[in-house]
Amino acid sequence: MKGMTRDRLIDYIRQVLPMSLVQAMKVTVKFHPVPVERNAYVLKASAICNTSYFVEQGVLRSYTYDLDGNEVTTAFFTSGTYCSDLLSFFKRTPAREYIQAITDVRAWAISYADMQESFHTIPEFREFGRLNIVGQYSLLKERMLSNLQETAEKRYSDLIGIYPEILQQVPLKYIASYLGIADTSLSRIRKEALKK
Amino acid sequence: MKGMTRDRLIDYIRQVLPMSLVQAMKVTVKFHPVPVERNAYVLKASAICNTSYFVEQGVLRSYTYDLDGNEVTTAFFTSGTYCSDLLSFFKRTPAREYIQAITDVRAWAISYADMQESFHTIPEFREFGRLNIVGQYSLLKERMLSNLQETAEKRYSDLIGIYPEILQQVPLKYIASYLGIADTSLSRIRKEALKK
DNA sequence: TCCTCCACTTGACATAGGAAAAGAAATACG
DNA sequence: CGTATTTCTTTTCCTATGTCAAGTGGAGGA
Incomplete structure (x- = not known):
């Protein structure tokens, strides 16, 4: 140190x-x-x-x-x-x-x-x-x-908006369980969000 | 007062x-x-x-x-x-x-x-x-x-065990929404609990 | 370079639990 | 009292979401 x-x-x-x-x-x-x-x-x-x-x-x-x-x-x-x-x-x-x-x-x-x-x-x-x-x-x-x-989608975008390092350094499955959804559901949400 | x-x-x-x-x-x-x-x-x-x-x-x-x-x-x-x-x-x-x-x-x-x-x-x-x-x-x-x-059933029995006045004085729909379930689901739970 | 391991995505399927509606029971109130 | 209102239960139907399984891609190790 x-x-x-x-x-x-x-x-x-x-x-x-x-x-x-x-x-x-x-x-x-x-x-x-x-x-x-x-x-x-x-x-x-x-x-x-x-x-x-x-x-x-x-x-x-x-x-x-x-x-x-x-x-x-x-x-x-x-x-x-x-x-x-x-x-x-x-x-x-x-x-x-x-x-x-x-x-x-x-x-x-x-x-x-x-x-x-x-x-x-x-x-x-x-x-x-x-x-x-x-x-x-x-x-x-x-x-x-x-x-x-809020919807899981909003909470996801808020989270990574405020703490971008989380998206960069944390596996999605941890983020999904933090949001209270299955990792597969987070995948679907991310796919939807991309369309915008 | x-x-x-x-x-x-x-x-x-x-x-x-x-x-x-x-x-x-x-x-x-x-x-x-x-x-x-x-x-x-x-x-x-x-x-x-x-x-x-x-x-x-x-x-x-x-x-x-x-x-x-x-x-x-x-x-x-x-x-x-x-x-x-x-x-x-x-x-x-x-x-x-x-x-x-x-x-x-x-x-x-x-x-x-x-x-x-x-x-x-x-x-x-x-x-x-x-x-x-x-x-x-x-x-x-x-x-x-x-x-x-815990299951909703356990949380319900814990709640009314610790705060019996809630069961006596609060409409079930409020208890249901506190537990995060629909009032109809609480009805189902209470019916099941009676069988025991 | 190839192999293996994760991370992530995708689709098929199953199901727990909510919505709606209607009736029974209890309570409030004129 | 009798009428109205609220509370609670019960049934039917349905959908959002999870589980499972398969497949892709990328990173790291031997």
Whole structure:
């Protein structure tokens, strides 16, 4: 991780909660850089999630299994986003999901213990943490609503519009299961979309 | 609202974050009692949610419309739970949901401005608020996972097992749309369940 | 260069679950 | 009370979408 600066992490923090550079640097104090190899897991189901990540470079996905035993992708984590199983992390309960690197990844990690400590010792961290959770809640809720209110085609084009790296680096079958459709259906959708 | 004590609100706060009775009472300072009549709305889509409620008595539901214009119930709020559109409330964005009382309701309300003030002046409130959001996030995520991983029948029996008042006070069509199935399908499920 | 493995597409087929309609049962109300 | 309204059930029909299986193309390894 030689030469890995905190710039993007600092940008992320200041985007969640505007603050001075000095303050933002204090917030980053307990984050440390980690490389994750393609296909490696940063979390496995039934373990308790002990680490949260800020993704500097690369893509991860979380997934679980549905009723019929099919893999279902529950989220993508691209560069510039926050990656964790917050349910397991904060509630200290066994994870029901796997989180796996799809590409080689560079990330900033913070442990549960360090986060607790920062919460209690760094006021800016406390506020950042709270707003970060609100942001994660919003993402989840917005996704739930768009699943109800948009077609799979719209959700597909929105997804790859906002996160083009997903289309480039993620197999379509993962995208399909994220959208809640079969990979064959996504193929059909893409074919239709081409006509336009 | 004569004779309405803060006991249940205080219980809720101390269950989210254990603290002394005196501390918990301080946290409740900005909450004030409001009655809500059956069928009245506490939030309408496109408005910005300015109030959060703790439900003392009664049931509310939030709903929106899907692609085909069908009403979809997105949540129930029973007595002893926290009721708000957190996405709209914290992000100050127009709500995409309606929140309506299904029965007459007694609730404790807090405005956005008062909550912000309490966040900054009452340390216990700050911590309660943070844990409350984590709790709401967890509810949403757990629901997402159970939608993937359990049958509609299991989700139905879980729901009415945990919140029996819903079965007693809520029309089945609302429960069906909450479960993501047609009301006729819920009828089929209930008929099957009776055989056991 | 060839071979193998994935990723992706395509078409045939099957089916779970929704829509519609109509009746029964329960509830509200004048 | 008796009428109207809503809730719930049940049946029939139908279609959107998933499963399965086969086939194409491209990337990487030996």
